[in-house]
Amino acid sequence: MVKFASLINQKFKNIAGSRYEEILKAYEDFFLTEEEMIIPEVNSVLIALDRYSEEVPEEVYEAVSAYPGARFLLVYMIDENVLRLIRGTLGEKEVQKFQEKEEQLAEERLSKVEKRLRELGISPRRELVFGDKGEYIEELANEHDLIVISKHYGSETTKTHPVSPVVFRVVQHVGKPVIIY
Amino acid sequence: MITTMEIVALSIFIGVYALIMSEKIHRTIAAMVGASLILLLNIVPWEKLPEYLDLDTILLLAGMMTVVNIARESGLFEYIAIKTAKLSKGSPIKVLLLFSVVTAVVSAFLDNVTTVLLLTPMLIYITRQMNVNPIPFLLSEVFASNIGGTATLIGDPPNIMIGSAAGLSFNDFLVNMAPIAFIDLFITIGIIYLAYRGAMRFHKERADAIKLGIMSLNEEDAIKDRALFKKSIITIAAIIVAFFFHDRMGVEPAVIALTGASFLLLWAGASPEYALEKVEWATLFFFGGLFIIVGALVETGAIAQLAGWMTSHIHSEGEAVMIITWFSAFSSAIVDNIPFTATMIPLIKAMGSSLNIYPLWWALSLGACMGGNGTAIGASANVVVVGIAHREGIRITFGDFLKVGMTIMLATVGVGSLIIWLRYVGL
Numbered sequence: 108m109v110k111f112a113s114l115i116n117q118k119f120k121n122i123a124g125s126r127y128e129e130i131l132k133a134y135e136d137f138f139l140t141e142e143e144m145i146i147p148e149v150n151s152v153l154i155a156l157d158r159y160s161e162e163v164p165e166e167v168y169e170a171v172s173a174y175p176g177a178r179f180l181l182v183y184m185i186d187e188n189v190l191r192l193i194r195g196t197l198g199e200k201e202v203q204k205f206q207e208k209e210e211q212l213a214e215e216r217l218s219k220v221e222k223r224l225r226e227l228g229i230s231p232r233r234e235l236v237f238g239d240k241g242e243y244i245e246e247l248a249n250e251h252d253l254i255v256i257s258k259h260y261g262s263e264t265t266k267t268h269p270v271s272p273v274v275f276r277v278v279q280h281v282g283k284p285v286i287i288y
Numbered sequence: 289m290i291t292t293m294e295i296v297a298l299s300i301f302i303g304v305y306a307l308i309m310s311e312k313i314h315r316t317i318a319a320m321v322g323a324s325l326i327l328l329l330n331i332v333p334w335e336k337l338p339e340y341l342d343l344d345t346i347l348l349l350a351g352m353m354t355v356v357n358i359a360r361e362s363g364l365f366e367y368i369a370i371k372t373a374k375l376s377k378g379s380p381i382k383v384l385l386l387f388s389v390v391t392a393v394v395s396a397f398l399d400n401v402t403t404v405l406l407l408t409p410m411l412i413y414i415t416r417q418m419n420v421n422p423i424p425f426l427l428s429e430v431f432a433s434n435i436g437g438t439a440t441l442i443g444d445p446p447n448i449m450i451g452s453a454a455g456l457s458f459n460d461f462l463v464n465m466a467p468i469a470f471i472d473l474f475i476t477i478g479i480i481y482l483a484y485r486g487a488m489r490f491h492k493e494r495a496d497a498i499k500l501g502i503m504s505l506n507e508e509d510a511i512k513d514r515a516l517f518k519k520s521i522i523t524i525a526a527i528i529v530a531f532f533f534h535d536r537m538g539v540e541p542a543v544i545a546l547t548g549a550s551f552l553l554l555w556a557g558a559s560p561e562y563a564l565e566k567v568e569w570a571t572l573f574f575f576g577g578l579f580i581i582v583g584a585l586v587e588t589g590a591i592a593q594l595a596g597w598m599t600s601h602i603h604s605e606g607e608a609v610m611i612i613t614w615f616s617a618f619s620s621a622i623v624d625n626i627p628f629t630a631t632m633i634p635l636i637k638a639m640g641s642s643l644n645i646y647p648l649w650w651a652l653s654l655g656a657c658m659g660g661n662g663t664a665i666g667a668s669a670n671v672v673v674v675g676i677a678h679r680e681g682i683r684i685t686f687g688d689f690l691k692v693g694m695t696i697m698l699a700t701v702g703v704g705s706l707i708i709w710l711r712y713v714g715l
Contacts, residue, residue, distance in 0.1 A: 115671060115678060116678065119676075121311070122401060126405055127405055127675075130406055131409055133363070134413075137506070138413050170503055
């Protein structure tokens, strides 16, 4: 057995050289560590949406479907500051117009995500909230075990800033696992 | 009557073979020392060197190695591994099936060692996540790689050498060897499943956690350079398409590979120093050395004498097919199939005066490529996977490998030889 092992080692070195070490290094970026492999207990999931959020990809649904017994809360946030700004500059009529459009968009997005979750056997609760996008999600996040959020949540992103500052803030302030898509 | 030069050439040949088998020194050094002696003693005259040095094989290998080295920088192969892992969704049977099929397909077009080097870390990672015995999955990967390599002209070095020496095209290999490889692949997966079905069971209660661990891998993260990734896929696809038509275009496969490599270097703006530095020069020099050593046997007439003796003892084409197939299979299970094939090629060529040797090329390809599955040291891919397993603390003993490997070798070579027999000899 020892002879066989040393023969294999010698042959391996002759054939593969240092290529295996290089490949293993490249893989280290993707593989989970032992610590990461321990899956935290997830009893509640918060999915935050807003007008900037991208469509939830199938991989995210696949990931959250691992917790069919958890409570799911779907929240669509409308920025109260924007309403205030419109009211101050363009008047109440424009606020109503904007609000109607936002509510219509919220209904579409919430229904779409809810429908897909129900197909996976998950019954989520829905909420449409007016408030500060960062603060409110931070508050809610403390009551949930897993947060799902789009990288565009809270503001449009640019090539130089691919993740919105609101998302950065949520990730920095919330001590819970966050799935960013 | 054996001449002195024949004795010297044979001694050098046997000495180099012994050194390669013993692993005392690197096989390239053994081949280079042997070749230098042959040239120093003028057994193969310098002016006759181009006749024996099979540039088609060497340049085809160099071209494909360059393409693979550039493509590797884009993260293409890690992308394939992650994608395959995610498609399996943490089901052991799907992992077995998908990784075997992907390994076979990739090995059919790229070299087996690179394929298994890139896929094995992912396979070990997944089996750890599933908490199942990794050995059946690793063995299946090895066998699939050797079987996939049998399917095409560029899949395995013996096929490249056979194709070049016999003037066989890429499509000739597809028509003759790909169907055998296809059937043999599923026979192999079936045997592995039957032998290890107990190990395929995993804890259902952990299924969600396993799935999450695997689904959390993001194949997009593997792409280091998106532009190069696309260019690599397009170039590899174009090379494969060009291989289908190389005989109609009247172009050697090596020219296709070299054109693909230079085109990718130009298009990707890759550093030629880096890409060419990564070419396995040791392997290319190993081939060069072997061609000279075997050339010495041809030059001195030793091969012609051996071929004459063999043809006088072989009574029919069918008998020749079976002898070449099984002799190649058992020999390749023990010795490196590259020097073995290099020796058999001139022998088969020399038999051409009294036999139809066309089916014998397929018999040699089948035996040399699939014979490698017989033992842990039978093929480079076996050594690489068993070596990686050892490094990762997974013990695959010589006996473990032999039991399954020999069964698979007997089954796949048996089925393959039957197909060649039915096709070229008939009942």
